[in-house]
Structures are given as structure tokens and as C-alpha cells.
Amino acid sequence: MSLQRLPLVDADVSFDPHWLAENEAERLLRGLREEVAWETHHVRLFGREHASPRLSCWIGDPGTAYRYSGTLFEPRPWPSSLQRLRERLSAELDVGFNSVLANRYRDGRDCMGWHSDSEPELGPAPLIASVSLGATRRFVLKHRDRPQEKLAIDLPHGSLLVMAGATQRHYRHALPRTAKAVGERINLTFRQILG
Ligand SMILES: O=C(O)CCC(=O)C(=O)O
Numbered sequence: 001m002s003l004q005r006l007p008l009v010d011a012d013v014s015f016d017p018h019w020l021a022e023n024e025a026e027r028l029l030r031g032l033r034e035e036v037a038w039e040t041h042h043v044r045l046f047g048r049e050h051a052s053p054r055l056s057c058w059i060g061d062p063g064t065a066y067r068y069s070g071t072l073f074e075p076r077p078w079p080s081s082l083q084r085l086r087e088r089l090s091a092e093l094d095v096g097f098n099s100v101l102a103n104r105y106r107d108g109r110d111c112m113g114w115h116s117d118s119e120p121e122l123g124p125a126p127l128i129a130s131v132s133l134g135a136t137r138r139f140v141l142k143h144r145d146r147p148q149e150k151l152a153i154d155l156p157h158g159s160l161l162v163m164a165g166a167t168q169r170h171y172r173h174a175l176p177r178t179a180k181a182v183g184e185r186i187n188l189t190f191r192q193i194l195g
């Protein structure tokens with residue numbers, strides 16, 4: 001593993017563009033299309049229900065329910081391929097991951113808006129490991145109080161991005177939609193829900 005620290009103040013973000021071998025990444029991508037119970041999550045924003053512009057699935061150990069934007073998601077069980085990936089990540093990063101949010105971006109219109117992963121059940125300094133599969137998409141980070149502190153990074157097939165420490169406290173991030181013709185992408189954000 002060769003994680004490189006990215007140049008951001010008040011944050012701890014590191015990146016390995018080739019974390020997974022090409023054949024492993026390909027096998028995972030194919031498997032996850034079938035093994036995951038993909039669904040459209042609905043979230044409440046300003047009192048109104050919205051369909052998220054992507055497919056998602058919350059997966060985790062029993063007891064890792066996750067509340068976000070007013071909705072409580074009960075975890076689905078681990079498909080075996082994700083179970084193995086979780087074990088490998090937990091060992092390499094020395095973090096007891098007990099859940100993962102899987103997101104599937106069908107094309108360039110699917111996206112994720114500005115947010116930070118700062119739900120209380122993640123604790124004050126969450127370590128989030130984000131594995132990307134399929135089409136390369138641009139990921140952007142921006143400091144909450146210092147707008148000139150920002151970074152855009154393309155996340156290719158098989159890459160690993162790790163956000164730790166004060167990153168969620170000081171930064172928001174997003175996966176913008178794109179007018180470019182891009183294929184499907186699956187992203188996995190491994191998390192540790194504190195009991
Ligand atoms: O798809 C991505 O790379 C970002 C996903 C993300 O921010 C999240 O799951 O919280």
C-alpha cells in the first residue's frame with residue numbers, strides 16, 4: 001500500500017491511486033452490481049422528501065444503524081466480497097470498520113452534494129476509507145471557513161482515499177455531476193460506527 005498525504009491544511013487526507021490490482025477491482029465491480037440490494041435512498045431536506053440522485057445501500061454489522069438527513073437506515077448483511085475487503089482494509093489501516101455505505105453512480109448525472117460525514121455515531125474524528133470502482137469521477141473538498149483551501153482529485157478504478165482526523169470537522173466534500181460521457185461507478189465508504 002502506498003498512501004500519499006494530500007496537501008490540505010486542517011485535514012488528514014491520503015490517497016493511493018492503485019490500491020487494488022486491476023483484476024481484483026474488476027471482479028469486485030462485477031460482483032457488487034449483483035450482490036448488493038441497490039435502492040434509491042430518500043432523504044429529508046428542509047422538510048421535504050427527495051430521492052437521492054444515485055443508488056445506495058447501507059451494509060454493516062448488527063447494531064450499526066445509521067441516521068442521516070432524518071432517515072434511519074438499518075444495515076444489510078455483508079456480501080462475502082465486501083466482508084473480505086473490510087478485513088483487508090481494517091488490517092491495513094488498523095481500524096475496526098463495522099459498516100460501509102455503498103453508492104452506485106449510474107452515469108454522469110448521478111452525484112453526491114456537499115456534505116461532511118460528521119454524524120455523531122462516527123465520533124469526533126472519524127476515519128473513512130473510500131474505495132472507488134469503475135468510471136473515474138472527480139471528488140472535491142472545500143474548507144468550511146477558508147474557501148481558498150480546496151482540492152479536486154480524480155478517483156480512478158481501484159483507488160483508495162482515506163479521510164481522517166479533523167477532515168470532517170473542517171472540510172465538506174462532494175462528487176459533482178458531470179456533462180462528460182462517463183460510465184458507471186461504485187464507491188464504498190467504510191466506516192466505524194461507535195456503539
Ligand atoms: O462517491 C464518492 O466518492 C463519495 C461518497 C461519499 O462522500 C460518502 O459516501 O459519504
Ligand SMILES: [Fe+2]
Nearest residue numbers: 115116117173
Ligand atoms: Fe461523504
